[in-house]
């Protein structure tokens with residue numbers, strides 16, 4: 001009974017998100033939705049961004065119940081000008097963005113035999129360029145204020161690509177490299193940057209990968225959106241760049257480096 005009562009109370013994270021202005025992209029479903037709700041529950045004013053209006057409307061009323069200054073904005077992130085324009089508007093209205101969560105992503109899910117370079121562009125527009133544009137849009141004000149957090153949601157596919165056409169893992173690898181590179185300068189200005197490796201989650205994206213033939217990852221590589229969101233919110237603002245939901249994936253990265261041939265043999269059949 002006691003543990004039920006403890007787990008039913010939303011975590012407060014030491015009050016560190018109270019009153020913060022947070023933008024979460026890809027908040028209409030899955031991990032982005034969970035992170036938006038958890039941040040609102042911890043007292044942040046959340047601006048939730050995605051394309052599907054009906055899902056955003058439902059989310060907005062749930063966010064309002066947790067944090068009255070929260071709202072939602074419809075935006076297609078593949079329109080970079082619209083996305084950066086929206087961020088500028090938010091910054092003007094609220095005088096700052098304290099935390100940007102670049103979470104929106106697509107997985108084209110096309111076979112190698114059929115994929116085209118346009119499909120790569122489509123994946124990179126949302127998964128990479130929108131996150132880059134969003135980061136570059138909020139950094140100047142964060143630098144001026146000497147604080148802020150940018151979190152880019154990557155994927156274990158970006159550091160341990162599975163067999164496939166490569167567009168999704170390539171976009172996530174690029175996102176990780178961008179974040180790490182910029183993080184050094186950002187740290188000097190008091191701004192924290194993070195790359196999140198969520199493991200596999202049973203979201204729309206995770207489930208559609210299974211439908212396309214991805215083998216169900218082992219238990220050590222599976223997490224719920226709730227688990228990943230709590231981990232991320234607990235770690236944001238810390239010194240570590242990477243936030244990895246699966247320790248097993250971290251070991252796999254080391255194993256890949258020290259035993260590349262064995263790793264490739266195992267990975268081929270995974």
Ligand SMILES: NC(=O)c1ccc[n+]([C@@H]2O[C@H](COP(=O)([O-])OP(=O)(O)OC[C@H]3O[C@@H](n4cnc5c(N)ncnc54)[C@H](OP(=O)(O)O)[C@@H]3O)[C@@H](O)[C@H]2O)c1
Pocket residue numbers: 025026027028029030031032049050051052053055075076077078102103104105106126153154155156197198199200201202203204205206207
């Ligand atoms: N699920 C997994 O197993 C897994 C594993 C590793 C990493 N990840 C990463 O985790 C993050 C969240 O994914 P998820 O699993 O929660 O999948 P999801 O439920 O499919 O969520 C993707 C979100 O991105 C939004 N989005 C896609 N294209 C957009 C666009 N052009 N403009 C604006 N928003 C767009 C979608 O909203 P609208 O359609 O309403 O626009 C949706 O809210 C992604 O970065 C994904 O790569 C997922």
